[in-house]
Amino acid sequence: SDVYKRQVSTQSTWGLVFYMNPKVQEALENFSRELQPKLQGIEQKLVEQENKTEEKCFDQARDDADAFARCMSKSVKKLERAGKDFGFRLAFFQNQTFKCFTEVNNGRGTVEDCKAAGRANIESYIDRLYKDISN
Numbered sequence: 001s002d003v004y005k006r007q008v009s010t011q012s013t014w015g016l017v018f019y020m021n022p023k024v025q026e027a028l029e030n031f032s033r034e035l036q037p038k039l040q041g042i043e044q045k046l047v048e049q050e051n052k053t054e055e056k057c058f059d060q061a062r063d064d065a066d067a068f069a070r071c072m073s074k075s076v077k078k079l080e081r082a083g084k085d086f087g088f089r090l091a092f093f094q095n096q097t098f099k100c101f102t103e104v105n106n107g108r109g110t111v112e113d114c115k116a117a118g119r120a121n122i123e124s125y126i127d128r129l130y131k132d133i134s135n
Contacts, residue, residue, distance in 0.1 A: 015028065020105045026110040028101045034115075035122060042086075049133045050079065082132035089125040096121065 020028070053075040061068035098115035 004129060011079070014039040015132065024101055024105045027115075028098075030075075031097070031111075031115050031118060035118075038126065039090075042129065045130065046083065046133065047080065053079070079133055082129055085132065086125060090126070093118070093121050121133065 039042065057071035057075060060071055061078050097114065098117045100109060100117060101111070103109045104111055104114060
């Protein structure tokens, strides 16, 4: 049956194949969907910061193309570094969240505990990204 197939082997939203109770799997997938709007908002924030950076560099450079280029290069490197760091934090978050839900699947912990920890972690990672790109 379909339920048996889902219970025996399933693929997470993060591409991992694992054995999970359908109710726990559904909770993990719902939690992933719940976080999507937060993660999608990050891209908009990065675009806004890039625009602010460009304006700042134009203002500082005045009529000096080299000064503008130096300012932009420095700023772009900072944004790229912050983005990469966030990507690594997000990978860590995904791993930790998956482990937590796996523990629930194995009878230890609760879905709500995993979600609460996950929300707190993702919020701190997003806050850190915003701090990193705005300094």
